[in-house]
Amino acid sequence: MSYQLFNGNLNNLSDSSKTVINTINQYSFCVAERDNDFKEALMDSDVLLPDGIGIVLAVKSVTGHGLKKISGTDLHENLLERLNSNNGRCFYLGSNKNTLQKITDRLNLEYPAITCETYSPTYKAHFGDEENAEMINAINLFQPDVLFVGMTAPKQEKWVHQHKGKINAQFICSIGAVFDFYAGTVKRPSKFWIDLGLEWFIRLCKEPKRMWKRYFYYGPVFAWALLKEKLRNHPHSLPTAK
Template structure:
C-alpha cells in the first residue's frame, strides 16, 4: 500500500546508527491518507514497523508476504534489553512528569544498567520554536543511545522527521506513543493471550469503548475500503512485458 513496512527481525537493527523508527497500523494509515505531512513522515521512516493485524493482513492480500506484527511495546522491550546488556542510555521525550517518573522507577528495578533521562514537553497542539529548541537541548545534553518519543500520532512522527538531523542520538529515534503509558502503568495493555491471538485491538476497545470505537470500528471499515480499492487496482493494472 505504498509503505516500506519492516518484515525482518528486530535483532537486525543497528543500534549504533541514527535512524527514525515509526509504526503503522490501520488507524495511522487512514489518518495519513488525509494528512500529507504525516504520510510523508511515515514513508521517510528508516524502519516502519507493522503495528497492527490490519497491516499484516494487507501485506498478505496485496503482496503475498507474511509479515509479523511488531508493536511499539515490543520494540521498546527489545531495545531496553539490548541497552541493559551494554550499559547503554535512553531518553524519554513526551508524556507528563508523573508518567516519566513512574517509567524511571520501573526502569531502575528492571533494567538497572541503563542510564535514563527524560523531559516532559508542554501539552499543546503545536510547539513553538522555543519549545522545539528546549526539547532538542534536553536530548542533546543527555546524548542518549536511544530516544523514545511519546507525543501521540501524528505529532511525534512529524517531529522526529523534522528534527532528526538536530538530535544528538547515537541510535534509533523511536516514536512509540502509548507505550509510555503502558510501561508506566497508567494505562493497562491487553494481556499476552489477547496479543497472541492478534486481538490486542479488541482488548483495548473493550477497556475504552468510548475512546477507541472510532479508531478500531470506524477506521477499520475505512481501512478495509482502502484495501479493497488497492486490490482492485492491482488486478486491473495492465501486466508489464
C-alpha cells in the same frame, strides 16, 4: 509509492548510523491518507514496523507476503535489553511527569545498568521554536543512545521528522502508547489476546470512548482502501514487506 515495512529481526537493527523508527497500523494509515506531513514522516522512516493485525492481513491479502506484527512495545523491550547489556542511555520525551516517574522507577528495578533522563513538554498541538530548541537541547546534553518519543500520533512522527537532523541519538523511536503501558497507567491486553490478534478488541472494550472511532470508523475506511487495491490488482499505496 508504497510504505516499505520492516520484516526482519529487531536484534539485527544496526546502530552504525542514526535510525528513525516508526510504527504503522490501520488507523495511522488512514490518517496519513489525509495528512501529507504525517504520510511523508512515515514513508521517510528508516524502519517502519507493522504494528497492527489489520496491516499484517492487508499485506498478506494484497501482496501475498507473510509479515509478523511488531509492536512499539516489542521495540521498546528489545532496545532496553540492548541498552542494559551495554550500560546504555535512553531519553523519554513526552507524556506527563507522573507517567515519566513511573517509567523511571520501573527502569531502575528491571534495567539497573541503563542511565535514563526524561522531559515532559507542555501539552499542546504545536510547539514554538523556543520550546523545540529547549527539548532538543535537553536531549543532546544527555547524549542518549536511544530517544523514545511519546506524544501520540501523528504529532510525534511529524515532530521527529522535522527535527531529526538536530537530534544526537542512534535510535529515535516514536512509540506513543508504550509510555503508558510501561508505566502501568494503561494496562495492555495480555499475551493471550495479542497472540489471537484481538488486542484491538480488548482495548476497545476497556476504552470505548477513546477507541471507538479508531475501529468503527477507520476500520471500514481501511477495509475500503484494501478492497480498492485488490480490485486494481496494483498495490501502489498499501504497505508492502521488505
